[in-house]
Amino acid sequence: MEPQDSNPHRRLKVFGALAVAVVGIGLAAVLVMTSRMPESQIATPKPPSVEVQIAEATQHTYRIQSQGTSLPRTSIRLVSEVSGRVVSVAESFDAGQVFAKDDVLLTVDPRDYELALTQAKAQVAQAELRLLTEINEAEIVRREWQLLKQEEPTGLQAREPQLATARAALEAARATEEAAKRNLDRCEIRAPFDGMVAKANVRPGQFVALAAPLGELFTTDVAEVRLPLASSDLAFINLPSPGADTALGQAPRVTLSTRVGGQRSEWQGHLVRSEETVDPVNRMVYVVAQVTDPFGLAKRTGPALRSGTFVRASIEGRTVENAVVLPRQALRGKNRVWIVSEESTLQRWLGYRVPGQPSRLAFRSVNVSFADADVVVVAGGIQAGERVITSLLAGVIDGMAVKVRELDSTDE
Incomplete structure (x- = not known):
């Protein structure tokens, strides 16, 4: 009885599956018949923006770029012109200190030179006395010769060689005195210009020999920067003519700049001369720019352009139209x-x-x-x-x- 009851259910399942399949096939056919084929399109390239x-x-106005290192216009090595023990050193005679012209930077023990000057003065006095004696003796001889010969004596009779020797001895004594004075003055070593101390090598109590290096000094009024330029760049700059007396305000202007710690510093200068030679190594021509008062000592404003600073330079050149x-x-x-x-x-x-x-x-x-x-x-x-x-x-x-x-x- 159970198999006979399940047959109708099987038939319904089969008929349902066939109906679903027929409907699906029919829908697919309708879609295929009513659909359109996609049209092919050629992409048009967009022009670049x-x-x-x-x-x-x-x-x-042309601006020529270059670079260089700032250096003082004048830098000297200070040496001793006398020998002796250093008895005092000025506070300004230290690295980085500023001094004025004729300031006493250090002093060498002057006592030996004072004695030498005293001896030289004594020699001068002796030479003067000898010359006066010879002059008096020559006058006496001249008078006696006139009484005897009724004429003026000459040569040895007038004691001319003795007078010449006395005069020469007096000149030599005076020269010795002058040398002693100069050596005594040299015991005080003075600054030859306004400037700054780059290096100090001596301290009080130290013995210095003749021509011994005492330190290094440089001027602070003007700094110079040598700037290399290609030969083709010179045509765009109005360089001062060699030997011409060009006022500083009429020279081409130069802007020097550097960047330290994220901050940019600038200095204004002028192109004062060209070295007028082509470097055989890099085939460049060097021009020199000057900056007045690089340390700001006169105006007390702006950053200091220290010696040895690497700077970039922008040189103002000629102006052209059109x-x-x-x-x-x-x-x-x-x-x-x-x-x-x-x-x-x-x-x-x-x-x-x-x-x-x-x-x-x-x-x-x-x-x-x-x-x-x-x-x-x-x-x-x-x-x-x-x-x-x-x-x-x-x-x-x-x-x-x-x-x-x-x-x-x-x-x-």
Whole structure:
């Protein structure tokens, strides 16, 4: 009885599965018949976006970049002109201390030289006495000779050799006295100029010999910086002529700068001369810039330009008119720029233009008169108002389509 009761249920399950399958097949057929095939589309490449700068003819002042080390204009080694024991040293005679001209920096024991001066004065007195004696004796001889010979005596009869010897002895004694005075004065070693002590080698009680080094001094009124320049850079600077007396205010101005601890310091100077020789090693010409009062001792303002400081220099050069100045990145290679044009290369060749066409990139050869790390000065090849591409692009082709992103005029 149980098998007979399950047969109707089996039949219902089979019929249900077949019905679902038929409906699914029917729906699939309907979808296939009513669907449309996708249309193939060719992707249109977008032109790269570029930044441009409008070329303008403006007045431009060349600025030549260089670098060098600040050094004092005058630096000397102080030596002893006498020998003896150092009895005193001034407080200003120490490294980094400032002194004035004729200040006594140190003193050597003067007693031996005082004795030598006393002896020299005694020799002078003896020589003067001898000369007076010879003069009196010569006068007596002259009178006696006139009484006997009725004529003036000459040569040995007038004691001329004895007088000459006495006069020479007096001059020698006076020279010895002068030398003794000078040696006594040299016991006080004085500053030859206003300046600063770079090094002090002696202290009180130390014995110094003749010509022994005592220290090093340098001036503080002017600092100098030797700046190397390429020979091609000299054409953009109004260098003072050799031997010409050029006022400091008329010399080319130089801005010296350095950065220490994140802070930038600047000093203003002038280009005073050129060494007028080409260095055989680096083929550079050195010019000299001067900075007045580098330590700020007179004005007591601004940072000190210490000796040995490495500085970067920006030299103000000549001023030219109608120059096209562009950013350095606008120059491609040595003498090429990219211009935004409304015509393609083929249209330029054929001499017509199709309205509505996208902007095109065009190669342009230019005449570059000056270029440094920041700007390039173009003397020819670009017309005022043309748009120069300043963006960096890869795979550039002459005549390719570009999209101008932003316009900016030359503003130096």
